[in-house]
Amino acid sequence: MACQGLQKGETLESLKRESETLKKKLEEERNKLNDVELHQVAEKVEVLSALSIKTRRVLKGHGNKVLCMDWCKDKRRMVSSSQDGKVIVWDAFTLNKEHGVPLPCTWVLACAYAPLSGLDNKCSVIPLSLDKNENLAAKKKSVAMHTNYVSGCSFTNSDMQLLTSSGDGTCALWDVESGQLLQSFHGHTADVLSLDLAPSETGNTFVSGGCDMKANVWDMRSGQNIQSFESHESDINCVKYYPSGDAFASASDDATCRFYDLRADREVAVYQKDSIIFGASTCDFSLSGRLLFAGYNDYTINVWDVLKGTRATILFGHENRVSRVRVSPDGTALGSASWDSTLRVSWSFSTGSNYIFRFIKLLFWVNSRLVLEFTVAF
């Protein structure tokens, strides 16, 4: 949709006024069916038992900021991309590096379990094989071309189609085999920073978030913008669907994460705290959707109770911005990538209300003197 210029009689002022009026009218319409808030409905839900989430794996090997990571379907392998120009495939369970692929561009912004995209405006797909001797870089295929940097990418349900988001303000759907553009999505008025595919029955929509502070929902078939949400106060860095597909969360530079309900067509929760000052760059849900993990530019990961709107816990450990958090496909662990050039895997030691916490104090006696005392929790 190109800029058609102003119609006769329209001035910039009148356009702005009309825009404002319509915006207010839309807010009123949305509020008409707003009869209760999420945290009110969530009052009857049990409070979360104290979460104990700890980082126990640190993956070192990148030489520079790690910009993106993703889990493999086998629940233990990860792929990560870094500013050092390399993409590494790790077995996070054993900490082994399985593949290392050097790339011509150093700002590799996004990788999904296999396509790679970055600041050279191209998105490449690299087929991975178990043969470590294969020169994988040579098999790389260039798929998508935008007029500005590519910020995010995702395979659709098969690995034959690729969805990309770009700094040129558009998203696009590509056929991997031929590199052909199948559909493009216009509507953002600034860089698009992130996208996510809907896990719905019909599998036809996706959401994108951008620097125009808007989150848009698109129909992949028609290229139409179906829904739009504009309540953030700064760039939206990441969008992620709730597991049921009826809602999505967004992480933004305004230091909040927000939860949007697609059927009610409005924002239903804001996850924020006065002591959280720095922007959130990434977010992901736990398997049941009860928890939202968000990585921030102050190097922390805050874990939010999605229903009650409170913060469950906070994770420290990274020494620079957290660029990506992703829950593993079976929900057993949380992977995080950071500008401190490491990846970390964390998981929960809490075991829910079915189990009893047992504390045992162990005392060691050496040479008839008390040497060591510590507490072990099961």
Next chain:
Amino acid sequence: MTINTLAKGGCHREQMACFRKMEKVIVAMQDPDMGMKMRNQRLLITVIPHAMTGHDIITWLTHKYRISEEEALHLGNMLVKYGYIYPLKEPRCLVLRPDESPYRFQTPYFWTSTRWPASELDYAIYLAKKNIRKQGELMEYEKERYSLLHKRINHTWDFVVMQAREQLRSSKQRRKADRIVLECQEQAYWLINRPPVRSITLYCIQLYCVVHIEACRKALGRNRVKSSICLEGFLKYSEQYLNHDPIMQGCLPSNPWISDDTAHWTMNAEIVPVPTRLRVERWSFSFTELLNDAMGRKEFMTYLEKEFSAENLYFWQACEDIRHGENSKIVEKVEDVYKNFLAPGAARWVNIDSKTMDKTLEGIKRPHRFVMDDAQMHIYFLMKKDSYPRYLKSDLYKNMLAKAIVPQETKKSVFPFMRRQRHSSPSPAQTATQAAEEEGLAKGAGANSAAGSHF
């Protein structure tokens, strides 16, 4: 944020929001009633007024925001890093120490947001002052910048030196304590705000308005659902999946990451002789769950064969293949689907209503990726409303559920640090630090903390 750094308006977007929030914190800290208690601090032989200790800062933050000490230390560190509070001892070490180290608030004149962007001219004057005051006391990077600036703004260099001399002269007339305070403030400011290089991008404002108006008009006509109904949906979903969420409830026999035992993954592999109970239960949550699980789909197919309606599932699978497959194979696949499922007398003829059938047959004349969508949707909902609920009530499913395994929980080892240490395939420079870290981990294992975790 994005590499396109300036917005319409010209101010740095990402940072301004952060700075405003930090300034709110700082203003609250200086509130005469609820703010921090300040005192005079000794720095060598001079007494600096209105200073506070690192410990006081952390205590105040902990109380004001009701957060843990660890988080307060982290937040305080950020305030120091961005120059709102600066240390009096060791001014180059921008770290908040939770002890008696003295700190001071930066004056608003020197706040990053106030003086944004830091100009090269001011920086040159600052460096020139330093150079004149104490010859050769510039740090390496400062010397480099000084000579670079000397080259770049050589035409105004006389002005720079003159300003520097003037500022030095007037500062000599201040009391020593004030002079030291001002020098500290200025030094702290420049440590953080050395001027960088920028780029500028342009946006079309009219385009935004037009796009926005169109989007609003469309949105006004939407159908919406009442909040109470939608929100209940989230509660139900989270409750239903609670037992399946390892982070919330753990998993059986154990979380492989914790116990180093991959039994959980082996038991839940794509195809297993006997699935776990949780997995079979999940098939009853929704039709999508059943179809997304390879074993579930196989079981469902077996059921449909018994009911003589398996062609529905075969048709749905073939349509999925068209929708998500290669562009080049679409025509051939659509042909196949027509031959096998839609043509009169086809081997696996599917029962679609006449309207949809007519539309589909029309579309097949010019096949494209979505030509089968309507028919596929029809069959999908047919299975969902009819075959799926009957499958869940069938003996086939009930037997599967009864046979399903409930794994035994494995006990964690009593001595966590006896578990196998994991070493990443190393780069030589990092093995030393890694080994030290592993030891630290082993010693710290088992310490539970609800407020946060750190190692």
